[in-house]
Amino acid sequence: MTLAVEGGPTQTFKPHLEYHAVSDQEQDGTDTLLMHRYPTSENFTLDGVPYALVLAGVPAGQGKPLADAVHVPEGRTVSVELKAILVRTDRLDVVIRDVRFKGQVAGSQADEYIEVVNRSAVMAPVDGSVVNAGQIGQDFTFPIGSGTAALAPGIPTRIYTNEIHPEWGGHSFATKSGIWNDKGDTGEVRNAQGTVLARYSYGTHAN
Template sequence: MSTVTTSGTWTAITPTPPNVSGLNTGHITWGNPVKGDDKSGYSFTGGTIEAKPNGSEQTLGTFTHQNFPIYGNGVDRFHVDLVVRIRFEEDDRDRDFSFRFHHFETPNDGPTPDDEVDLPTRVSKESVTIDGEEYAAVITGFKRNGEIVNRFLSPENGSNSADIVAVLSRVGAPDVVITTVGHKGKVKYTQADEYVEIVNRGTAHADISGWLLHADDPGQNFTFPPATTLKAGQRIRVYTNEIHPEWGGYSFGSARAIWNDKGDTAHLSDTKGTLVSDYTYGPGPS
């Protein structure tokens, strides 16, 4: 498979905060600094990766938020548009893929001063044809400190970075997989904070109502409730006995640990009982 080189340009910001500079470059800034010349802003740094149209998650580039106290003149929520240019070595051509970031400039003196960045647009509207198949780029999260998350929280007074993780996925189809099992909980005895992580790597939403997530032992089952939709690029978790709304709010509701620390397998089946995905860690169930 050929390699690709990525680069990024920030093309728009709406509604417009004061003192914007750097449009149509890889580094955009905004706001009137509270002190000195430290404005807030985004940058994108690309790199060279393999083009893998097989659902494998890869680093598209590195996102950096320069988060400094600013005066925003009342504009604290806005969208920032990014165009990622990908040069495919195989045919020496550039393709542009567009994404939108949503920014919340939180009050600097509030109880939660970290600024928030999320991705309302995870699937590029542009596509590329590889070996006769049409693919789009799908961002599946921010990778920071080894963990991939849906939303990026950026502490004040510094530059905070995360890799942008993406896949090349067939246009018009969902692709739901189990990505990991967090089997070593920190809650003593019950390990209520264990979880199974599931992501839709496809370009279309997936209706997973009635789908079954289970371990190998009897009674360790979770059924997704009616009207459960996993959006393209969305990542959720099903916890053993905790509720985390930021991850979908799903829980087995089990007072006992479910996932064996020495090894186990998580299974995901659709409403017909067809296995959609499984994930084994360690030597497997014992």
């Protein structure tokens, strides 16, 4: 894969993919293209910041996370769109990518969420880290010692208002009423020591 920046550098990356083929004698067999979600060894420097590239996956449908595999029925040709993300190799970089502040569930707004992503080239430990939805007490804390308390490079995690979605990490504020102000709010991620790792504001009422 070649990345070219207009007026800037060009870099060729060699991400890792595996192709698993079944025997051609198995007429109903399915081949699989599997992508490895870890950073490339090649670096790319932009404005003095070093990056690597991570394959994030392929689109899997509306509202679904990117898939890490493509299944190809025997005897067919399939074209796929690969999504990738540049990740920093010099330091941890955890960001809030989005806040869905208008849910579709009437009253409870249970399907609202905040989406957090690790844009660094290493696992980002978040044991004990707190996601705050703008007000005192509107907190979600990543459990200490949990297998889900580390964010993989480039793979988004969502914390829903009051729903559990394992495909997005399985996290919830577990509150029965909406917590994101439709007119504006500010979300934060703080580590266990209270240092702000990420902040995201939207709307005219952002605090």
